Amino acid sequence: MPDVNGRPDANGLRAERSARRPHTGPRASRGAAKAGAAAGTKAGTEVRTETGGREMTTADELTTTEAPPSEVEDFAQEIADQVESFLIALREIARAEDLATGVPMLLLEVSQLMLAGGRLGAISDVVPVERFEPDTGPDPDLDELRERLGYLLTDVDVYTEVFDPYAQPPELLNGRLSDDLAGIAAALVHGLKHHRAGRIDEALWWWQFSYLSSWGAEAGAVLRALHSVIAHARLDSAREDSA
Secondary structure, three states: OOOOOOOEOOOOOEOOOOOOOOOOHHHOOOOOOOOHHHHHOOOOOEEEOOOOOEEEOOOOOOEEOOOOHHHHHHHHHHHHHHHHHHHHHHHHHHHHOOHHHHHHHHHHHHHHHHHHHHHHHHOOOOOOOOOOOOOOOOOOOOHHHHHHHHHHOOOOOEEEEEEEOOOOOOEEEEEEHHHHHHHHHHHHHHHHHHHHOOOHHHHHHHHHHHHHHHHHHHHHHHHHHHHHHHHHHHHHHHHHHHO
C-alpha cells in the first residue's frame, strides 16, 4: 500500500519522493536492460545486462539486447487495459451490492488481474531512466469503494490467512476482503496515473514493484478467500442435498 510520501521501500510502502530508487530485492540490478519488460513477455527471450550478465525470462528462441520501444509500449498498454478493466469492474460490483453475483464476479476479476501480475513478475526488472519518481498528484480517495465492498461482503469480509507458509510455526493473520481490494486498487491507480501521463517506464516499474512487494500477495489471499466462499456454498449445499 502506498503512503502519501513517495517511493516504495522493500515492504511496499513508499519512501520520501527525494529518496533513491530501491537498490535491494527485485530492484537491485540498475544495469538491467531498460526494455526488459517487453523482452520478457516473449517466451525464452534472453536479456543481456549492461554488465554482460544474462537473465532468462520465459520461452522463445528470440535473443535480443534491447526490445523496440513499440514492444515496451504495447506491453504497458496491455497491462494498463487489464488494470482499467479490473478497476471498472470492481466499482460496478461494489455499486451493485448483490452478494450472489458479486463474489463470483470478484473471483473472476481478481483471477484475471493475477494474470497481469504474473506477467509483471515474469519479466526482467524494469529500471526507469529517471532517478526520482515524478509526482503523480494526490492519491485517490477510495473510502467509498472500501465501504461499499464492506457492505457487500459483510458476512464473509473477515478471513484468516497463513502469512508465511514456510515460517515455523506458520503465522496466521486476519484480513478484510474490502480493505485488501481497496488497497490493490490504490496501487493499480498509482501506476495508471503514470501511464496516462505517458511515463511508460515509471508505470511498469511501479506495477512490477508493487506487485512483488504488496498487491500480489494481497490479491493471492483475496483469491483464496473468495474461492473458499464459493467452494463452501456449492459443495456444502451439494452434500446436504445428497444426505
